[in-house]
Amino acid sequence: MVTLSSRLPFRNNIDCNSAFVYNMDDTKLDCKGNDVLQELETLTVNAKEAQEFILTKILERNQATEYLSKFMNGSRNISAFKRLVPVVTYDKVQQYILRIATGEDSSILCGEQIVELLRSSGTSQGEPRLMPSILKDLDRRTYLYSLIMPIMSKYISGLDKGKAMYLLFAKAETLTNSGMPVRSVLTSYYKSPHFLHRKHDLYNNYTSPDEVILCPDSQQSMYCQLLCGLVERQHVLRIGAVFASAFLRSISFLEHHWCDLVNDIRIGQLNPSITSPACRLAMLDFLASPNPELADQVEAICSCGSWKGILGRLWPNVKYIEAVLTGTMAQYIPMLEFYGGGGIPLVCTMYASSESYFGVNLRPLCSPADVSYTILPNMAYFEFIPLEDGLRLTDHEEMVENDRLVGLVDVKVGCYYELVVTTFSGLYRYRVGDVLQVTGFYNQAPQFKFICRRNVILSIDTDKTNEEDLHNSITAAKKILENRNYLLLEYTSYTDTSTVPGHYVLFWEIKSTHDESPTPLDCQLLESCCAAIEESLDYVYRRCRAHEKSIGPLEIRLVEAGAFDALMDLLVSHGSSINQYKTLRCIESGLALKLLNSKVIACFFSPRDPECSL
Structure with missing residues (x-):
């Protein structure tokens, strides 16, 4: 040295x-x-x-x-x-x-x-x-990536003996009027020699071909990447995505499309809905011949009822799940633990922007x-x-x-x-x-x-609620749901000033952890969540609510299953990258608000003023 x-x-x-x-x-x-x-x-x-x-x-x-x-x-x-x-x-x-x-x-x-x-x-x-x-920015990024597997190998051995099913997505780039590329930082890296010339790096042996990762159609890319991961299921040692939101979106996609994936494996042919020539060519080796035995295995696992612990059953040798889970991404930890069965470590490796x-x-x-x-x-x-x-x-x-x-x-x-x-x-x-x-x-x-x-996302009067305030207050309310065998899948918020006084609105998507006989959602349960959130917000908010009456009761709008997947699809179609996607914790107006409001199935309001001693 x-x-x-x-x-x-x-x-x-x-x-x-x-x-x-x-x-x-x-x-x-x-x-x-x-x-x-x-x-x-x-x-x-x-x-x-x-x-x-x-x-x-x-x-x-x-x-x-x-x-x-x-x-x-x-x-x-x-x-x-x-x-x-x-x-x-x-x-x-x-x-x-x-x-x-x-x-x-x-x-x-x-x-x-x-x-x-x-x-x-x-x-x-x-x-x-x-x-x-x-x-040379690419060199600096690659240097940081080069540290990850040596660090992981200090704690988990044998990571060079198998493959990683990382769900990675490239976004179509644009050009400025002068011809300069405009792309996401991850798309820049995936298209660079630093990523594409890793063929002999045993620690970065991915289940998906580069052509599938680079497919700009995120739906086709997701389908093919999941198919590759299922074909290679016995060799997969690591699974994940950049952000937990993208990984959970992929699992949701798998829930809806596993029958098609099983059929592809069974007959040895790629679903005709995959029209990308690059994807179809890259997938030939994965579907070289019918594999009814593997198809039966995957079908038996996916059709068993509850998907609790599904990740460990589909990928029995997996050693950990990797994704960003800090900040507001912590929202997704319970759902990852549900799919992982609680026995697969959740790993955050790096901090970047x-x-x-x-x-x-x-x-x-x-x-x-x-x-x-x-x-x-x-x-x-x-x-x-x-x-x-x-x-x-x-x-x-x-x-x-x-x-x-x-x-x-x-x-x-x-x-x-x-x-x-x-x-x-x-x-x-x-x-x-x-x-x-x-x-x-x-x-x-x-x-x-x-x-x-560091941004204030909700404010009606003198109140200023930031992401951390909102996340902490919702975390307190989530315990009420979890005690009734429900998980909060996703949320966002906005300030509704069409009412007098204005009030905070939360859009919630909820999933039962007991697929066979979920406990009915009743009005009292969601009203209790509204009240718990308000009790956890800061003094200024509670003073405005309880004494000055300048803020109205907090509202939870319950949305139908898949509403936040639809929100992701909408924002990705308007330029966001699925790889870097983070659910907006506050929406103001426009198409996103219109979409979520169209998915609302019930509304609940806080039944009482929060405690606030003068």
């Missing part, structure tokens, strides 16, 4: 065959397997020096950009950067990104050529954003509630806005004074922060909008628990 020197040869990226790691000056160094973990040790032991080195390189490469020049006048001084460059939100950099999209030179924002614009999911706050990306990749979970077998991510100091330059009054110190759009920010190694255990990132590709002191809590340190690198996106 290379020892540290005064030049700090931190290796910040990895080439397409995952066999080499680079220095920041692009000197190639051999680094495989356990060497990657040793590299992680080097980075985290020297996190402070690594961050200074990263910022120095970012300023060297981007000093002449129009954006930085207007603040620093060509200076590369770190102190000047921290003193002069403002902390910004997307609206402050959007104009530069749009100018590049229309054909202006990348140098207005970045010292290197911007090769693509990464479209965010748009489902956290409703509107997709475009993030600039340079060629369209802006930058951030870190990894070094204790992947911990409970999802205890997941902390170790920030990798070579991904970008990280700063943090202290939230000294919990999550309510400032609104998201408030100006933040530069001297309030703290560096990566200066955060304090137990405290909450909003993440700020500076990247090689043209984001400078950019507020990502994620709220994190420091849980500890790994060497010098801090470990963070993801709390929520």
Whole structure:
């Protein structure tokens, strides 16, 4: 291994065959397997020096950009950067990104050529954003991916002996008027040599052919990926998707289409509804001949009645389920445990976004509630806005004074922060909008628990309810459902101001855990849930409800089975990526609200005012 020197040869990226790691000056160094973990040790032991080195390189490469020049006048001084460059939100950099999209030179924002614009999911706050990306960003992402399996192999052996059924989806890309690709960050990765040239990586042996993963039709892709996973069921050691929502959508799809999949296996022919030539060609090897024995096995499992524990029965050798389960994704844990039967570990491995990749979970077998991510100091330059009054110190759009920010190694255990990132590709002191809590340190690198996106999603009067408030209040009410053998599959919300006073509305989709004889849903049960939610919301909300009467009783609108699948289909058809899809926790108007209202089967209101002592 290379020892540290005064030049700090931190290796910040990895080439397409995952066999080499680079220095920041692009000197190639051999680094495989356990060497990657040793590299992680080097980075985290020297996190402070690594961050200074990263910022120095970012300023060297981007000093002449129009954006930085207007603040620093060509200076590369770190102190000047921290003193002069403002902390910004997307609206402050959007104009530069749009100018590049229309054909202006990348140098207005970045010292290197911007090769693509990464479209965010748009489902956290409703509107997709475009993030600039340079060629070497793919190397940084691949470096983070290269850590995942060495970390997992410390806890689970033999992962190189089988296959992974990961449900991965590419989204059709578009081009700007100047011809620059606009795509999701995951589509960018799946189409890159970094992903496609992994053929000899035993840890990334997937059940699905690349042609199926890259199919832009998510329904056809999902069908074929599930079919591949069923054909390979005895070889599958890992299952999952990027987000838990996409994985559960795939299981729901399987519930509705298993008969067709079984028939394909039985006769050795692909369903004619799959019209993609690339998919049909790629599936020939999987359906080379009829397999009635396998078809009988799958049919017996899928037709048994309750689907509790179905994943372990369909894939008997699976060792864990992987997906993002932190933040509001924690909503899906009970349903995953239901399908997994409670015996398959749920694993969160990494923390990333369209802006930058951030870190990894070094204790992947911990409970999802205890997941902390170790920030990798070579991904970008990280700063943090202290939230000294919990999550309510400032609104998201408030100006933040530069001297309030703290560096990566200066955060304090137990405290909450909003993440700020500076990247090689043209984001400078950019507020990502994620709220994190420091849980500890790994060497010098801090470990963070993801709390929520920092946005107020419900407000009628002086109340301000964010995602975390809403999630926590619904979690309290879910216990009432679970005691009656029901699970809350999905939810979203909106503020209905058509009534006087206005009130909070929650759309709920519920599933019984006893398929044969579910307990009838009665009015009192759902009214109790309404009341429990209101009791769990903050003092300001309860004061407005109980004393000022400026907010009306909370309403739950129960929707029919499959309503949120239909919502996902709608948003995917309008540009969202199924891979990055996160259910909108608040909808305002338009097609999404119209769709959900069309699926409502019953409405329930809180029967009493919440407790609120003056």
